[in-house]
Amino acid sequence: MPDYKLKEVKILNYQRPEIVKGYADQTLYVNLSDQQIEIKPVAAEIKKTFTGGKGYNLWLLWNAVQPTTKWNDPENALCIAAGPLGGTPIYPGSGKSIVTTLPPTTASVMDSNVGGYFGPYLKFSGFDALQIQGKTSKEIVVFIDGINQKIQLFESAGLPANAYELSAILTDHFAEGKPRNISVVSTGPGSKNTLIGCLNFTWYDLKRRRARYKQAGRGGIGTVFADKGIKALVACWDNVTADTNKPADKTRLKNVAKLHSREIAELDPKQNEMAKIGTTHLVTIMNDHDLLPTHNFRFGQHRQAPNLGQEVYRRLFDPGFDGCWMGCTVACSHGIKEFVPFSGPYKGKKVFVDGPEYETIAGCGSNLGIFDPYTVIEINFYCDAYGLDTISVGTGIAFAMECFEMGLINETHTGGLELRFGNRPAALELVHQMADGKGFGQILGQGVRKMKEIFAKDFGADPDIMQDIGMEAKGLEFSEYMTKESLAQQGGYGLALKGPQHDEAWLIFMDMVHNFLPTFEQKAEALHWFPMFRTWFGLCGLCKLPWNDIVPQDNKDTAEPAKVMKHVQWYAEYFSAITGNEAGPDDLIKMSEIVYNFQRIFNLRMGFGRRQHDAIPYRAVGPVTEEEYESRAERYDRQLVETFKVAIDGKSTAEKMAILRKNREAQYEKLKDAVYKRRGWTSDGIPTLKTVKRLGIDFEDVVKLLKANGVRT
Amino acid sequence: MIQVAGKQLPWYEGMTVSDLLDALKDPHPYAVVRINEQYITQPNFAKTIVPDNAQVFLIPMIAGG
Numbered sequence: 001m002p003d004y005k006l007k008e009v010k011i012l013n014y015q016r017p018e019i020v021k022g023y024a025d026q027t028l029y030v031n032l033s034d035q036q037i038e039i040k041p042v043a044a045e046i047k048k049t050f051t052g053g054k055g056y057n058l059w060l061l062w063n064a065v066q067p068t069t070k071w072n073d074p075e076n077a078l079c080i081a082a083g084p085l086g087g088t089p090i091y092p093g094s095g096k097s098i099v100t101t102l103p104p105t106t107a108s109v110m111d112s113n114v115g116g117y118f119g120p121y122l123k124f125s126g127f128d129a130l131q132i133q134g135k136t137s138k139e140i141v142v143f144i145d146g147i148n149q150k151i152q153l154f155e156s157a158g159l160p161a162n163a164y165e166l167s168a169i170l171t172d173h174f175a176e177g178k179p180r181n182i183s184v185v186s187t188g189p190g191s192k193n194t195l196i197g198c199l200n201f202t203w204y205d206l207k208r209r210r211a212r213y214k215q216a217g218r219g220g221i222g223t224v225f226a227d228k229g230i231k232a233l234v235a236c237w238d239n240v241t242a243d244t245n246k247p248a249d250k251t252r253l254k255n256v257a258k259l260h261s262r263e264i265a266e267l268d269p270k271q272n273e274m275a276k277i278g279t280t281h282l283v284t285i286m287n288d289h290d291l292l293p294t295h296n297f298r299f300g301q302h303r304q305a306p307n308l309g310q311e312v313y314r315r316l317f318d319p320g321f322d323g324c325w326m327g328c329t330v331a332c333s334h335g336i337k338e339f340v341p342f343s344g345p346y347k348g349k350k351v352f353v354d355g356p357e358y359e360t361i362a363g364c365g366s367n368l369g370i371f372d373p374y375t376v377i378e379i380n381f382y383c384d385a386y387g388l389d390t391i392s393v394g395t396g397i398a399f400a401m402e403c404f405e406m407g408l409i410n411e412t413h414t415g416g417l418e419l420r421f422g423n424r425p426a427a428l429e430l431v432h433q434m435a436d437g438k439g440f441g442q443i444l445g446q447g448v449r450k451m452k453e454i455f456a457k458d459f460g461a462d463p464d465i466m467q468d469i470g471m472e473a474k475g476l477e478f479s480e481y482m483t484k485e486s487l488a489q490q491g492g493y494g495l496a497l498k499g500p501q502h503d504e505a506w507l508i509f510m511d512m513v514h515n516f517l518p519t520f521e522q523k524a525e526a527l528h529w530f531p532m533f534r535t536w537f538g539l540c541g542l543c544k545l546p547w548n549d550i551v552p553q554d555n556k557d558t559a560e561p562a563k564v565m566k567h568v569q570w571y572a573e574y575f576s577a578i579t580g581n582e583a584g585p586d587d588l589i590k591m592s593e594i595v596y597n598f599q600r601i602f603n604l605r606m607g608f609g610r611r612q613h614d615a616i617p618y619r620a621v622g623p624v625t626e627e628e629y630e631s632r633a634e635r636y637d638r639q640l641v642e643t644f645k646v647a648i649d650g651k652s653t654a655e656k657m658a659i660l661r662k663n664r665e666a667q668y669e670k671l672k673d674a675v676y677k678r679r680g681w682t683s684d685g686i687p688t689l690k691t692v693k694r695l696g697i698d699f700e701d702v703v704k705l706l707k708a709n710g711v712r713t
Numbered sequence: 714m715i716q717v718a719g720k721q722l723p724w725y726e727g728m729t730v731s732d733l734l735d736a737l738k739d740p741h742p743y744a745v746v747r748i749n750e751q752y753i754t755q756p757n758f759a760k761t762i763v764p765d766n767a768q769v770f771l772i773p774m775i776a777g778g
Contacts (some may be wrong), residue, residue, distance in 0.1 A: 282777070285754055285775060288755075288756050289744075303737065309752075310750075310752065506776065509744060509775045549776045551773050551776075554739040561774060
């Protein structure tokens with residue numbers, strides 16, 4: 001146990017309000033520059049317009065920053081919220097927090113949702129959202145004590161740098177013998193030394209008697225946290241029941257919760273067994289369909305992929321209940337006990353590893369040409385402990401490996417590392433270097449967009465080829481699905497507000513495997529409905545897994561199975577039961593549409609949010625290299641002949657690639673047109689005045705912004 | 714015998730996943746089925762033999778991330 005000190009520098013005693021129908025109706029404001037702590041009411045109009053969760057965060061952020069604000073300016077705000085349904089222990093997947101800020105990677109709005117107890121405990125302590133502004137050179141621990149009704153700021157000294165030990169120590173420090181009452185948000189040295197830092201949110205595992213964590217990973221949210229001088233946020237709350245949210249109609253809540261909870265308990269063992277194997281089943285399924293990224297998204301398949309699949313992790317995961325929120329019957333947050341790393345500061349010591357999930361396996365395994373499950377586990381462990389986003393780490397190293405293999409960079413740039421695909425020690429070494437901010441890892445930790453600039457400027461690498469193979473859009477690294485053969489999923493990534501993350505729309509199977517979306521209009525409709533419905537989970541404090549990862553047995557016989565409308569109806573019932581505001585499925589979409597359009601306008605305000613910003617690298621659209629084309633020549637030749645009506649006889653691979661590229665890129669532009677039209681945006685991708693009026697977000701400054709950007713109708 | 718979605722069905726030597734799905738006459742376009750603890754995907758349906766006494770689960774859809 002390290003010798004640490006926590007010195008109280010500010011305290012605010014407050015009277016905790018009753019939660020009413022899922023809301024505290026106030027937010028907590030902390031300014032680290034002057035140690036100001038303030039409690040602010042939520043106006044009725046804001047509540048009605050933005051619903052909660054990400055909606056509240058965006059409103060707070062919009063009012064905190066200016067168009068010129070940079071990620072490391074004191075005025076940048078880091079906002080965390082639960083949502084009106086968050087914290088319900090009887091409905092599966094109801095413990096999500098959402099984090100929103102201006103990040104270092106994209107410079108526009110970033111959001112990331114995460115499990116763990118913090119969001120619900122924050123709300124039950126009396127705050128729908130937490131907004132942190134300012135920054136300090138000290139290391140501050142913010143303690144939100146909902147039981148004793150006080151907010152404390154502590155200057156800390158001597159606490160460990162990594163989240164693995166820090167989470168355990170702070171849980172023990174504040175628990176007073178009840179560790180389940182505590183949730184800690186922290187990061188690690190990787191957040192200080194890179195731009196791709198993540199946050200770890202803890203939940204307490206009673207059986208294993210340890211604080212475990214989930215990650216708010218994307219965009220460098222952890223880097224903002226560290227830059228502000230926040231060592232940790234700690235929330236404390238006591239017993240949670242179905243009553244804690246004070247639902248408008250408890251009987252109605254119990255009825256719908258029972259339906260969903262029981263269905264998952266009955267059907268998950270018959271479907272994807274997420275309570276046993278999490279999301280690891282996806283590895284071989286994606287691989288078999290040529291969708292698992294390997295070697296920097298060059299290919300979608302590898303013969304060794306089963307080494308990283310569920311059959312392996314099924315045996316490695318420690319059996320037991322792994323719910324990141326109380327009472328969740330999906331319970332997919334699996335972990336590995338007594339893992340012994342073979343590198344880094346924990347070399348030779350037994351540790352508990354939270355994960356891995358599919359994204360980490362694909363990003364830090366197959367995409368690096370690494371098919372050893374133990375290396376993936378070790379990268380997973382260190383990324384979490386160091387506070388690094390496993391997706392950006394995986395996609396970033398994969399890019400650097402391909403640059404190395406192409407000869408764009410060499411050992412003089414990598415500090416002697418032979419950065420070839422499959423080099424496990426090199427991948428691990430880079431993770432440690434990123435955490436330390438040293439060596440080539442210091443460059444890698446800047447993310448793919450900045451790597452491209454550095455490689456071109458300092459190493460003389462060809463910027464055009466790096467633009468094609470560098471898997472980032474809007475400055476955010478792609479998450480781990482192949483999109484070359486699914487135009488709809490190219491849109492799912494490219495048109496996503498924060499950058500290429502799959503949480504807005506995952507349409508690959510609908511589009512590519514089942515061919516349910518053959519026309520542009522159908523793809524556009526899907527790229528409207530799915531992002532809107534998925535956004536709603538982030539407004540309410542929910543996880544999306546119970547919606548469509550376990551589905552009713554008769555779902556396949558419904559008109560639109562991918563929407564799982566029976567569950568959508570249950571969610572509308574759930575919302576109505578908690579808030580007392582009667583809602584149907586269309587109302588949920590409308591709630592999201594408001595927030596979604598507001599976020600798009602926020603991007604515009606920050607200098608983004610136009611058609612040009614929805615561009616994606618060609619690697620996401622088609623084959624960049626002749627090797628890629630020739631490996632799937634039959635597929636590409638057929639598309640040229642049948643779809644694009646091109647006579648290919650006598651044409652070289654290079655000539656066919658050029659024609660294919662022209663046509664595929666044109667399709668993507670056509671898709672943009674169809675989606676913008678469906679969403680009520682201009683052809684430049686900006687919401688129209690008519691759209692913002694319909695949605696009730698025609699605030700004076702919004703209208704002024706749109707008009708300044710040429711929107712006339 | 715094998716058990717498919719909770720129902721007993723006769724088994725025969727050499728039965729593939731494709732054979733089994735044909736016999737069920739279920740129009741849903743399954744992309745994945747699970748045989749005991751193994752996930753079998755559509756590209757492998759025709760070449761995967763269903764063992765006797767297997768428990769077969771028809772995975773209704775793949776929802777992704």
